[in-house]
Amino acid sequence: CESFLDEAPRSAVTSVAYYQNEAQAQGQVNSLYRMGAPLRYASAGSAYIGPNASINSMLTGYFTNSYEGQELICLYSRELTRQNNTRIVSNTMNSIWNDCYRAINIANAAIKYIPEIEMDANLQSKLVGEAKFFRAYNYFYLVKTFGDLPLSTEPYEATTDDLYLPRTGTAEVYALIEADLKEAVDALPASTFANNAHRISRYAAAMALADVYLQQGKYGDAATYAQLVLDSPHGLTTNSDLALNSAYNKLRKSDDLDESIYALEYDGTINNSGWWTTYAFSSSATSIFTTYSIFERVYGPTDRFLNVYEAEDLRIQPNQFFHWKYTNPNTGTKWTSAQAGIWYYYDEDAVLNTGRGTKDWNLYRYAEALLIAAESIARSSGVNADAAGYLAQVKARADINGKTAADYTAELQSLPEDDFVEAVWTERLRELPLEFKMWDDCLRTGMFPVISASVKGQVDYQPLVGTQNGSGATFKETDLLWPISLDELQRNPKLTQNEGYQDIAR
Amino acid sequence: NQAMASSFHVTTAKSGYTSVNQQHTISGIVTSGTDQAPLPGVSVVVKGTQKGATTNEQGQYTIEAEVGDVLVYSFIGYTSTEQTVGNQLQLNVVLQEDAQALEEVVVVGYGTMRKSDVTGSISIAKGEDMIKAQNFSALDNLRGKAAGVNIFSNSSQPGAYANRVVIRGTATINSSSNPLYVVDGVVMEDFQLINPNDIERIEVLKDASSAAIYGARGANGVILVTTKRGSKDGRKTVSYQGSVGFSSPQRFMKVLDANQWVEAFMTGLENENTYQGKSWSLDKTDWFNDPTYFDSNGNPLYNTHWQEEATRTGVTHNHQLNIQQGDEKSSTGAFLNYTDQQGIVNNTYSKRINGKLAYDSKPLDWLSTSVNLLVNHTWGRYTPEDGGGQDARRTMIEMLPWLPIYQPDGQYTSSSSSSITDVLGFEGMSNPVAILDKQKRMRYNTQIFGNAALTFHLADGLDLKTQFGVDAHRKDYKGYSSIILNNISRPNGWAEIQHTNTFYWQEETYLTYNKSFDKHRINAMAGLSWQERTYGYDASRTEGFSDDFYEWNNMGVGRTPSSPSSDWDQWRMNSYFLRAAYSYNDRYSLTLTGRYDGSSKFGANNKYAFFPSAGLAWNVSNEDFMQDNTWISNLKLHTSYGLTGNSEIDPYSSLANVTAGTHLLDGARAPYSYLGSMSNPDLKWEKTGTYDVGVELGILQNKLNFDVSYYNRTTTDLLLAAPLPYATGFSSVMRNIGSVRNQGLDMMVTATPFTTSDFNWNITLNANYNKNEVLKLGENDEDIPQNSWVGGPNSIIRVGENLNSFYGYKRYGVYTVEDYEAGDATLAQVGRAKRSTTQEILGKGMPDWTGSFINTFNYKNFDLTVDLQFVYGVETMQQFFHSTYDRFGITNGLETILTDAYNGSNPNTMQQAVYLTNNGHAGQDTNVDSQWVTDGSYLRFNVLQLGYTFDSSLCKRLGIAALRVYANANNPWLITSKEFQGYDPEGTSLGDSNKFGQNMVFFSYPRAKSFMLGMNITL
Incomplete structure (x- = not known):
């Protein structure tokens, strides 16, 4: 009775029966939506530390985590002392590496096997396009974080595969990212994210590609793909008033705005947004809410950072991006804080009633497309009306005195190229600080924004290496990359450590 | 070689005179030479005839015989005696137990063997010794009774069953380290559920010679359990054992009271002003100004001892009724138990109702049957013991005392x-x-366990046995957490129901051959086995309750159900096995x-494997040259080598x-x-x-006995993730890579240092020394970090180290004012921990030495047991320092904060200055470091018991057969290292199945001590 010992699992399909049909193809690509790089930005899994990408902003010294005594990676990042604390930093590097490469491996399998499945050809090419988007998006996050990477394009399936890849140069990694995203742009529907069943659209792929080109300083290509997004049905959210119906409050409260090019979805029953809304306050908020019991300022802007805004900027007005006092409308109890809380993270129904945040997290929005276009056009074609107009749209939306985009365009068009580009950078600092893109700008420009401690709105750009960050620590060449985790170095002898970081004994 | 001469005594009573050759009626009583009790069921036959009789309940018989006839008295287990009929009318006979039968027999896999023939290392524990402590769990009772069997008792929570059993060291990483439990020949899971009162004896198979017969499941050792059955001696007994106990916390952790808390808080403010450039008001009334909880001077109005409020005296009672009857041909035993154990933490309890029925019969000369059926239901309410959540065990320490x-x-x-x-x-x-009031977590376990066997007696010494066994479990969990519980289930509440069903069956058929020829003795066995286990699980959960009424009883009212799972x-x-044992002379x-x-x-490619073993034993003391030796009464050497496997x-x-x-998508x-x-x-x-080598040595008529064995177990082809x-894209793959070695000594010393007719003192000293070392891990000997928590992995598996190694930073001290003045620290660093920048091994959670020292004293009718347990050469990681030292301000802290914390004038202290974790204050500085690790050795007064057995004459007058009463103290004292600040150094907050979390405790259910009164009565 040989068959007595055969195994026939019922609660899990095994590889033998996988990659066989349309439903499996769909399921496989679906898994990529909530795994890897998107979650590095959007996952608020801990009350004590923000998503991985938020830690990057700590490097500027302009943001602090009130729990950095426990979440030491935030402290070492702010003080630029990660090099001597590689062991502690490694734990977070493991989770980034693990999650992103898991997504890459799944995407590799999807790209390899879905074309072999007999299924609807249209769906087939869309799914492969989505898989390519996710492979590129994950590699993009990794290459910005670590530099040279083990680059695999085939799925790992057995221990006989080559498990120990050395690092490949960033140029080759970027080449794969660009190729994947171009194919995604071609394969995916020309529809907004919300109208495309919240799946990756041509514009999401184009936006990522523009971002990838910008990061490499390939301005012409960046401009092309940013323009593709700007010409799409996506658009900028407008202010209905300059108070709680401003564009920024709409972005805070509403999902599926035209401004949203790519988002990670949250809802109240299937996947809620975790601790996001608690990051809006400091710990004394426990006395005014009964829905959550821990409130920490895990991504707390310093007052110095807030000087990036001119006094009249709408975004620095209370209850736009930030807030300093709050009254619970149900009980009348009050929270006040000398240090800014982040109003943008405030999810009203969650914190007042349900304890479950539902707000989707925007990974790309139209304002960023405008800023990418403005900078890359200026760099590739000079400061023309388009470039100036795009920057002007973002600035005009934040103007509380009614200055129009046209007014700004006229003004901006006269700026010399470098001044214009710096104006874009500053605008990025003001528009996107709560979405963890600040460090990418430092990396790609090699410049550090020295925000004036005294003059509101004044930013001076200095070469990154050699300049002091917002916490008084001076950037070194080795601060540009994160370390390869010590565990990964031990697991894969072909890897080498990034310059300046502790290594394992070999 | 305490060979007992068979002998008999005949007493005669001349009650009349009769003539030769006259047929007359002989009567008499047959009693046992062991306890002088009447023996029912003894066969009395006139030699050479068919005439016979059997003794009745009172041991009496009558038989017709003639003078000169020879009467043969025979009874199983006793030496047959013959008596020639004289002129007496009454013949009272005392039967002595058979020396052969007296020779101790041990249970081995698929059969029994004479103890003297055993070549392996087997520990034996008797049921009557084990139930002394009256623990709910058989494993708690087994602790310290068997050499080499380390039972870590990690919780006092009723029904927590948090015992980790490790026999001769942990030899696996990703597979289970639990031994195999075989109860009456049937593999049992969740052995902790068994009613300890049902156990007759336990054999622990520790080496390959004894355990390899269980092949792929034997590598962690095998615990063979024999349960009680009917009586074979014709007696009917009804006995009752009952006890009632009172448990309370063995000790409380010493935390700050309300006034001390305020004082420590003010110290924190002062430190921040001194070292952190703050300028906080040092006037208490500026801070503690809530009139509900503070007076106008800022002094607390309340002082709550949270540990006292969350605990209580738990009352426990246990009732066991045994009904046993039968004889050699047919016997039955019925066993009933009810136990109610109330925990020392509010609202925690566990109850058990258990019934067992055993039936044995030999209806035909060539056929025997035996049936055993056990039904066990346990249920109770518990509070979580693992993880880092703010459960009661944690908040009873951290909650603000004011x-x-x-x-x-x-x-x-x-x-x-x-x-x-x-x-x-x-x-x-x-x-x-x-x-504890508002979160209800209930568990219900029902187990049906049993077997039925047929044995065919094919020829003298040759039996064929076929046995079918089942072990079925249904486990239900139901939980509800209230909508009012902050940071747990507010505002939505949650309800959960989970069901787990397992069904295991086995069919085993084997042939045994047991025969002695002259000086040769053969014990052989060959058999085959099929086993199957099926597991099913389902769970449902919902949140979104509007009130606490429904709990889990109407989950449809929850607004946000999770996906069912x-x-x-x-x-x-499928297995084939054989054993051949041969003894000469x-x-x-x-x-x-x-x-x-x-x-x-x-x-x-690898479904089957073969697990062989070989063992040798030499009973030196039976050699002729030893016969003149007067002081060595027993000397036996044994050794074995073999392979066992782990497939768990x-x-x-x-x-x-x-x-x-x-x-979520779209x-x-x-x-x-x-x-x-x-x-x-x-x-x-x-x-x-x-590899196992051992010696048994008995000195001075076995008044002093040593049973010592050395072992060296090397595990290869580790089932390693x-x-x-x-x-x-994967973090691990299950592979056969790596190797672990355990070597050590098991020692058992028994002694009877002092005996008189009135007084007897017995000592048992059990000890195990084990050294564990990881020899090889994956392809690149990669470290395997474990138990990630604050600051990263808290333990690690690394080549060259113990499997249970703690891992963290070394604390050198704290940064002092002097460091600051010397420019070695910033001012803000003063009072903060000075740590290494890389992690290192900080200790280990598994002890070098474990053991017990058990003394029993008998004086007349009194008996006294003093049972001590110890572990030595082990550390414990006090993870609770994370909040009780490093997080003070938002929590309560240990009282020692007031004395140990850096205060500017104690530069050699290891404890950080009080810095407040509260919003806007200095914040915590916390990481797993050597300051959390302390010596985990202890000496535990496990059981003290004083018993009194009533005289049989008094019992007779009361109309009962036997009566014993006793009083127990369990765990009344515990001696630990001075630095240890928790409840008990033996514990874990990482769950029962985490092999590498031993002695890593965040917070734990307090350890109980209990006092108990009990009685055993036999009718």
């Missing part, structure tokens, strides 16, 4: 109840009384065993399995799936090669 249980409006307080929460920024923590798996085994013994095991769990991994581990579920549930593991068709057994580079 808050009362209830707010003035009658609601339970939480740490955000006071208006000063706003200023101080406390996190919201539910108080422990509230949690379910699971199923199955494994099977009671001196030389050889045992060979082999088992060929097949398991469904392994890769297609999840089914389907060799396959590449797809992970699948649903998640506002609805969308299915997702991906390949979650790599396949490994070569996956096979973990193999342990064990071998780390893979993360860049492969």
Whole structure:
């Protein structure tokens, strides 16, 4: 009775029966939506530390985590002392590496096997396009974080595969990212994210590609793909008033705005947004809410950072991006804080009633497309009306005195190229600080924004290496990359450590 | 060689005169030489005739015989005696127990063997010794009774069953380290559920010669349990054992009271002013100004001892009724138990109702049958013991001592109840009384266990036995957590129901041959086995309750149900086994065993494997040259080598399995799936090669006995979730890589130092020394970090080290004012911990030495047991320092903060200055470091028992057969290292199944001490 010992699992399909049909193809690509790089930005899994990408902003010294005594990676990042604390930093590097490469491996399998499945050809090419988007998006996050990477394009399936890849140069990694995203742009529907069943659209792929080109300083290509997004049905959210119906409050409260090019979805029953809304306050908020019991300022802007805004900027007005006092409308109890809380993270129904945040997290929005276009056009074609107009749209939306985009365009068009580009950078600092893109700008420009401690709105750009960050620590060449985790170095002898970081004994 | 001469005594009573050759009626009583009790069922036959009689209940017989006839008295287990009929009318006979029968027999896999013939290392524990402590769990009772069997008793929670059993060291990483439990020949899971009162005896098979007969499941040792049955001696007994006990916390952790808390808080402010450039007001009334909880001077109005409020005196009672009857031909035993154990933490309890029926019969000369059926139901309420959540065991330490249980409006307080929460920024923590009242977690386990066997007596010494056994479990869990519990289930509440069903069956058929020829003795066995276990699970959960009424009874009212979940798996085994044991002249013994095991769990290429063993024993004291030796009464040497296996991994581990579920996509549930593991068709057994050598030595008529064995177990082909580079998309794959070695000594010393007719003193000293070392891990000997928590992994598996190694930073001290002045620290660093920048091994959670020292004294009718247990050469990681030292301000802290913390004038202290964690203050500086690790050795007064046995004459007058009463103290004292600040150094906050979490305690259920009164009565 040989068959007595055969195994026939019922609660899990095994590889033998996988990659066989349309439903499996769909399921496989679906898994990529909530795994890897998107979650590095959007996952608020801990009350004590923000998503991985938020830690990057700590490097500027302009943001602090009130729990950095426990979440030491935030402290070492702010003080630029990660090099001597590689062991502690490694734990977070493991989770980034693990999650992103898991997504890459799944995407590799999807790209390899879905074309072999007999299924609807249209769906087939869309799914492969989505898989390519996710492979590129994950590699993009990794290459910005670590530099040279083990680059695999085939799925790992057995221990006989080559498990120990050395690092490949960033140029080759970027080449794969660009190729994947171009194919995604071609394969995916020309529809907004919300109208495309919240799946990756041509514009999401184009936006990522523009971002990838910008990061490499390939301005012409960046401009092309940013323009593709700007010409799409996506658009900028407008202010209905300059108070709680401003564009920024709409972005805070509403999902599926035209401004949203790519988002990670949250809802109240299937996947809620975790601790996001608690990051809006400091710990004394426990006395005014009964829905959550821990409130920490895990991504707390310093007052110095807030000087990036001119006094009249709408975004620095209370209850736009930030807030300093709050009254619970149900009980009348009050929270006040000398240090800014982040109003943008405030999810009203969650914190007042349900304890479950539902707000989707925007990974790309139209304002960023405008800023990418403005900078890359200026760099590739000079400061023309388009470039100036795009920057002007973002600035005009934040103007509380009614200055129009046209007014700004006229003004901006006269700026010399470098001044214009710096104006874009500053605008990025003001528009996107709560979405963890600040460090990418430092990396790609090699410049550090020295925000004036005294003059509101004044930013001076200095070469990154050699300049002091917002916490008084001076950037070194080795601060540009994160370390390869010590565990990964031990697991894969072909890897080498990034310059300046502790290594394992070999 | 305490060979007992068979003998008999005849007393005659001349009650009349009769003539020769006259047929007359002889009567008399047959009694046992052991206890002088009447023996019923003794066969009395006139030699050479068919005439016979049997003694009745009172041991009386009558038989017709003539003078000169020879009467033969025979009874199983006793030496037959013959008596020639004279002129007496009455013949009273005392039968002596058979020396052969007296020779101790041990239970081995698939049979029994004479103890003297055994070539392996087997520990034996008797049921009557084990139930002395009257523990709920048989494993608690077994602790310290068997050499080499380390039972870590990690909790006092009723029904927690948090015992980790390790026999001769841990020899596995990703597979189970639990021994195999075989009860009456049938493998049992969740052995902790068994009613300890049902146990007759336990044999622990520790080496390969004894355990290899269980092949692929024997590597962690085998615990063979024999349960009680009917009586074979014709007696009917009805006995009752009952006890009632009172438990209370053995000790409390010493935390700050309300005034001390305020004092420590003010110290924290002062430190921040001195070293951190703050300028906080040092006037208490500026901070503690909530009139509900503080007076006008800022002094607390309440002082709540949260540990006292969350605990209580738990009353426990246990009732066992045994009804046993029968004789050699047919016997039955019925056993009933009810136990109610109330925990020392509010609202925790566990109850058990248990019934067992055993039936044995030999209806035909060539056929015997035996049936055993056990039904066990346990149920209870518990509070979680693992993880880092703010459960009651944690908040009974951390809760602010100046808050009362209830707010003035009658609601339970939480740490955000006071208006000063706003200023101080406390996190919201539910108080422990509230949690224990308002969170209900219930578990219900029903076990049906039994077997039926037929034995065919084919020829003299040749039997064929076929046995079918089942072990079925149904486990239900139901939980509800209230909508009012801060940081646990506020505002939505949750309800959960989970069901787990397992059904295991086995069919085993084997042939045994037991025969002595002259000086040769053969004990042989060969058999085959099939096993199958099926597992099913389902769970449902919902949140979103509007009130606490429904709990789990109407989950439909919850607004936000989670996806239901379910699971199923199955494994099977098919095995062939044999044992051949041969002894010559009671001196030389050889045992060979082999088992060929097949398991469904392994890769297609490696379903079967063979596990052989060989053992030799030499009873030196039976040699002629030893006969003149007067002081050595027993000397036996034995040695063995063999292979055992470990196959306790999840089914389907060799396959590449797809992970699948649903998640949010486009506002609805969308299915997702991906390949979650790599396949490994070569996956096979973990193999342990064990070398064992032992000596048994009895001195001075066995008044002093040593039983010592050395072992060396090397496990290879470890079933390892071998780390893979993360860049492969997987973090590990199940592979046979790596090796672990355990070597050590098991020692048991028994002694009777002092005996008189009235007084007797017995000593048993058990000790095990074990050294564990990881020899090899994955392809690149990668470290395997474990138990990630604050600051990273808290333990690690590393080549060259103990499997249970703690891992963290070294603390050198704290930064002092002097460091600052010397420019070695910033001012803000003063008072903060000075640590290494790399982690190192900080200790280990498994002891070098474990043991027990048990004394029993008998004086006339009194008996006294003093049972001490010890572990030595072990550390314990006080993870609770994370909050009780490093997080003070938003929590309560240890009292020692006031004396040990750096204060500017004690530069050599290891403890950080008080810095407040509260919002806007200095914040915590916390990481796993050597300061958390302390000596985990202890000496425990496990059981003290004083008993009194009533005289049989008195019993007779009361109309009963026997009566004993006793009083117990369990765990009344515990001696630990001075630095240890928790309840008990033996514990874990990482769950029962985490092999590497031993002695890592965040917070734990307090350890109980109990006092108990009991009686045993036999009718």
